Amino acid sequence: MNVTLRDHRLDDPAQSHLGFIDCDVHPYFRTPADFDPFLSERWREHRRTIGGRSRQGLAKTSLYPRMSPGNGMRGDAWPKDGGPPGSDLGLMREQLLDLFDVRYGLLAPLVGGAAAERNVEFGAAMAVAVNEWQCAAFCDPEPRLKASIQITLEHEASALAEIERRAGDGRFAQVNIPPRGLEPLGRHRYRKILAAAAAAGFPISLHLGGTSGHASTGGGWASFYHEEHPSYVQSMQTLVTSLVCEGVFDEIPDLKVVLVEGGFAWLPALAWRLDKHWKRLRDEVPALKRAPSEYIREHIWVTTQPIEEPERPADMLSTIEWIGPERVMFSTDYPHWDQDDPRYAFKVRLPEDWARMIYRENARALYRLD
């Protein structure tokens, strides 16, 4: 469809982005040896001599390797010292934190391989190491950055211990679980971990990615990255559906879930569909006390990047209205290639109160910042 009314970039960008809270910032290591100080000799040696083994064929890259150098990095984010984008705090400050006077940045470390590690004891050790490394390399020198707790979902005892260890530590904001896993997150065997996170006051962030060991789409392997990219949405939908249908939100009323980088325009449609089927199939899920859409509206937050760009820019407003402007939080995804610039990401002017909520207040309340 072609529509003539097109406003590709607001010429007079609102200043409401200044001092925003960025809900998706990616820190990287310079070399994998950066984790060594936080590993025991047993696992240091393991890392050096055996290394990570994930649930996919390609052990050292993502399920569908990205097209640009560095596996999908913003072209101008390479530090001069030759390290990978996201590894240089100085450049991160220059291109993101200081440039926009970012109030807080929520780190989403996609490193270390803890979550998908098949040797779960090594995974557990790597999770602890990545958590320590986030603090040492980023959050301690730059308190605006908040760490996300890495855990190994398939090693319950270590996951519970790690959540407990970080509870009350203001440097950590949430527990990070990749949406692609061995089983949907609502399954009973993950319940204790979700409950522990909620009890410790940590939201769960589902940042796209992870490796299930299965094809990334529900219908087989993708040929193109263009095909792979939207398939992340499927894993988000699966997890939202699983958490709702398994009654997790009734069992853990304090559980808060953030969908990071999975898009969001699909969420109202999923809620409609779940509501429709709930009316017909509720006997199967008698634990659900309310319509699925109500659990979603109450327990699910979304981050904006990669932002939807509807052909009629104003459609963004009704989309946000359906999700609830109090559940949408701005994110850049720095330093990835598809990151969003807070000045120009929205092609439609947001109502002032929505802008305040989306750029700052929702994240501040959710993560209890300040």
Add this chain to the structure above:
Amino acid sequence: MARHVVAAVGEIPPGGRKLVTIRGREIGVFNLDGEFYALVNRCPHQGAALCTGVVVSRLEASLPGEYRLSQPGTMLRCPWHCWEFDIRTGQSWCDPNDIKARTYAVTVEPGEALAKGPFAAETVGVAVEHDYVVLTL
């Protein structure tokens, strides 16, 4: 409108580019097979430094499997979200009628003619025996 000498011709080889700042505006000057073009260093999508992106061919396929590389070295790919722009016209690949990068008129002129002025020299010194790339803005 003023004319600005932005480079000596030999300074930007075919396939090369030079970033200049004219009246506060960052502009990329490109040499495509001996022809010079200039584009604003600002992507119309979200404002990335467009002229620092890689230059690629135009890749077309009439049917799956029938690929054709046309116009080698004419498309500029944004370093952020990879939108591509025709260096010669500023037209975007994704929406050529509606989305364009701003272009500027450039000519090649002999130093001899330029020596008579008027032009704004910026940082390029003019010698009568050389040719220069002149941008009008």
